[in-house]
Structures are given as C-alpha cells and as structure tokens.
Amino acid sequence: MKASAFAYARATSVANALELLTAHGEGAKVLSGGQSLLPAMNLRLLAPDLIVDIGELAELRGIVVKEGALSIGALTRHADLLKSPEIATHAPLLTDAVAHVAHPAIRNRGTLGGSLAHADPASELPACMLTLGATIIARGPGGERRIAASEFFAGIYETALKPQELLVAVELPVTPKYSTHFFHEFARRHGDYAIVGLAAQAFVRDGRFTDLRLGFFAVGDRPLLARSAGKLVDVAITSAVLSEAFSALDEELDPLDDHQATPAMRRHLAKVLLARCVSSLLGRPDLRMGASA
Amino acid sequence: MTTAVTISLNVNGERVEASVLPRLNLADFLRDHLKLTGTHVGCEHGVCGACTVRVNGDIVRSCLLLAVQMHHATVETIEGLSDSGEIADLQSAFRERNALQCGFCTPGMLMAAQDLLKQSPCPDREQIREHLSGNYCRCTGYQAIIDAIETTARARTGRLP
Numbered sequence: 001m002k003a004s005a006f007a008y009a010r011a012t013s014v015a016n017a018l019e020l021l022t023a024h025g026e027g028a029k030v031l032s033g034g035q036s037l038l039p040a041m042n043l044r045l046l047a048p049d050l051i052v053d054i055g056e057l058a059e060l061r062g063i064v065v066k067e068g069a070l071s072i073g074a075l076t077r078h079a080d081l082l083k084s085p086e087i088a089t090h091a092p093l094l095t096d097a098v099a100h101v102a103h104p105a106i107r108n109r110g111t112l113g114g115s116l117a118h119a120d121p122a123s124e125l126p127a128c129m130l131t132l133g134a135t136i137i138a139r140g141p142g143g144e145r146r147i148a149a150s151e152f153f154a155g156i157y158e159t160a161l162k163p164q165e166l167l168v169a170v171e172l173p174v175t176p177k178y179s180t181h182f183f184h185e186f187a188r189r190h191g192d193y194a195i196v197g198l199a200a201q202a203f204v205r206d207g208r209f210t211d212l213r214l215g216f217f218a219v220g221d222r223p224l225l226a227r228s229a230g231k232l233v234d235v236a237i238t239s240a241v242l243s244e245a246f247s248a249l250d251e252e253l254d255p256l257d258d259h260q261a262t263p264a265m266r267r268h269l270a271k272v273l274l275a276r277c278v279s280s281l282l283g284r285p286d287l288r289m290g291a292s293a
Numbered sequence: 294m295t296t297a298v299t300i301s302l303n304v305n306g307e308r309v310e311a312s313v314l315p316r317l318n319l320a321d322f323l324r325d326h327l328k329l330t331g332t333h334v335g336c337e338h339g340v341c342g343a344c345t346v347r348v349n350g351d352i353v354r355s356c357l358l359l360a361v362q363m364h365h366a367t368v369e370t371i372e373g374l375s376d377s378g379e380i381a382d383l384q385s386a387f388r389e390r391n392a393l394q395c396g397f398c399t400p401g402m403l404m405a406a407q408d409l410l411k412q413s414p415c416p417d418r419e420q421i422r423e424h425l426s427g428n429y430c431r432c433t434g435y436q437a438i439i440d441a442i443e444t445t446a447r448a449r450t451g452r453l454p
Contacts, residue, residue: 002316002318002321003316005315006295006315007295007315008359008361010364031359031362034357034358034359035339035354038318038339038356038357038358038359039339042338053362102339103342103426103428104352104408104424104427105345105351105353105405105408105427106339106354106427108352108353109351109354109357189426190423191426191427
C-alpha cells in the first residue's frame, strides 16, 4: 500500500524543527531514518498531516566520549553504531545488539533516536537503554529535558516525549572495564522482530554476580528491566536459585499475544534466555538445562 | 502544503530534476517517473528487499524512503550497476548457477550481494546468508544464490574453486 497524502517540511535546524512541531502539535510526525515510520504510513497505521524531516540536521549525528559518558546524537544510524570503535569499546552490548536490528539496508537508514521515539516493545535498542542506564535528552520549546530510560518508555509506541519535543541525544555511562554482557533474541529469521529478547550486563567476581541488569524486550507493552535479577546477585547460583529467579521473572512479565507467539511461549522463551544468559556469563554449562523448568 | 516539492538528484550518473508529491516513495519515483523498472516493488514495508537500491553508496530500501528525501542525493539502481559492468561477473555467476528463476528478487539480491562483496571480499556462507537475510526469494531456496555469490567472491580474490 501507499502512504496517504501529507505535507512535508525539511527542517533547517533543531530550532526550526521545534517551531514546526509546536505549530502543528499531534498532527505532525518527525521523520529521522523512517524505517519504522514509513512502513506504518504505507500500511496506513499512521496518517500524519505533516512530516517534519530532520534527516539533514548533521549536528544530531555522531558519537562523542567525554567524562565517563558516551553521548550519541539522535540521528546516529544503526550502521554507524555497528561500525563505531567508541561503541565497541565503551558500550559493547550495543554493538552486539545492533547486529540483530533488521537488515543491512535498513540499518543504513534507521537511527537510534528514531528507534527510541518509536518505542516498539519488540525493539532491541530500548531494552539496551534500560540495561545500560541511559539518559534520553529531549529538546522542547522550554529548553532541554533529561529523562531516565526507566521513565521514558510508557507503552506500545508510547514514550514520555511530548508532541512539541524532539529527542536530540542519548547519554550512556561508559561501560566499566570488568563488566561482561550477553545479548540474544529469538526471531523467525535473522533481523526480524524478536519473539523475545534479552540484553544483559553484569559484574562477576569469584563465580558470583555482584551486579546484574537484565533488559528484556517483547515481553510486554514496553521493555522491562527485570527486578528478579536481584535473586541472582551475591549468591552461589544453583538450579534451585535459578528456579526461584524464573518464578520471580514470570511475575514481572506481561507478554502480548500476536501472530508470532502466545504469551505462554514468550514466558517460556524468556526463561530459556535467562538460563542461557546466566550460564554464559558465569561459564556454567550445567545451568543451561535449567530452562526445562 | 501537500503540494509538489522540487528535487534535484543524481540517478545512475545523470542529473535529474523533478517535482514530486511528498507521499511518493523512491521506488515508485524510479519506476513510474524515470521508467527504471529494474527496481521491484514487493511488500512496500521493508520486509522483502526487492526494492533495494544504493543511496550515497549505501544500500537502502527504496520503498522506505520518500523521493523528497533524495534532494541532493546520489542514487544507483540495478540499471546503473548493470550498465557500468560493475556486477557483470556476479550476474554471470547467477545465470550459470541458476540463482534466479522468476527474477523478481534478483535486482535486490544483486544489490545486497555486491554490497557485501565490497565490504568483505571473502565472506563465508554464513556471512552471505546473514547479509541477504533481508531479501526474500520464493523460487530458488537460496542455496544457488549463496553458491553464485561465493563463486564470485572466490574469482574476484583469485581463489578459483
């Protein structure tokens, strides 16, 4: 199908984009990479009156490391993230995750800011933002606002952004040297929407987790930073401990039913991912089988 | 403001000026306005890969770009790659290995394959599969396509089978 008719404005600066958004409110949609917006428009799930194209605002594209933080411009493309030595060094979880985002031709256009603002619950990058403790920076008519990733995602395609605000950048704390990470998702075809996925980061000392952050996606209406990770920290992990974590995780999940999977299947796969994650990060192949629970 | 917008771009080495409605996507612009019908339109939501073209050197889905976004861009379609001879060996390998049947997916397959071979000259079969994961073929079962790309990679790097 084809998108319905709309008006088009090419923003010449962030200030100009904000003026357009303020003037047109909810009738306007921001176009960055367009790799989620245009399919939705072609399928007539969305029919904005005005498209504000921010694609040429070069100031919003790029990766900078300073004072223990990574600052990533909203227009930084998936392909930029995948190839960036700064991301590979300072946020290696993100490098692993981006390789699972769609396909090369889509990664060449899709942007980090676009993915976060779109807030598809099956997307990889929103969950990574929770795991990595990101801060999302939005600019609006009243100035700049910093939003913790944990406060940003509000539901299916819903975020804390106001219609007049533009997501301009993301800040991530530099990943500490001795931390480890795990990323995996189940999908029908490499690059397809995840059925269930997990982006995890941890500290391991003497065979135990001293910290563990588990960002699940496609397990509810928004990404989930699982509190049940706490059951696995500062304890010797046995299959009984893992089972307890499974039960706690199960309580936190609220999976959706769609053409890809039933909620029961998603609950099961989330446990499989958790078992694989723990087994991989601790180097304990014996725990991998714990998923049969 | 739903009126036409003037754009100026380069398509296969030629300067193109056009006036387009904002809703027109790049695939339809190439096919209907420029009559470059080698770019195929399959799913129109980024899943099938049949509309893959190069914009400023990178492969993209032309159904997921608006023609108005192409102001000042350089676009290369299968016609451009074919006429310049850039992928003559790849096309010949596809033909010899029966890597196409109906041919609908082939322009997109060739675009994606050439993109891979430019980035990594000696990919293994798994890397080839992964790079083509966004391109559907409903005829061949993919094996012959992967064979043809592998053969081309070997020939280009002087490692004949």
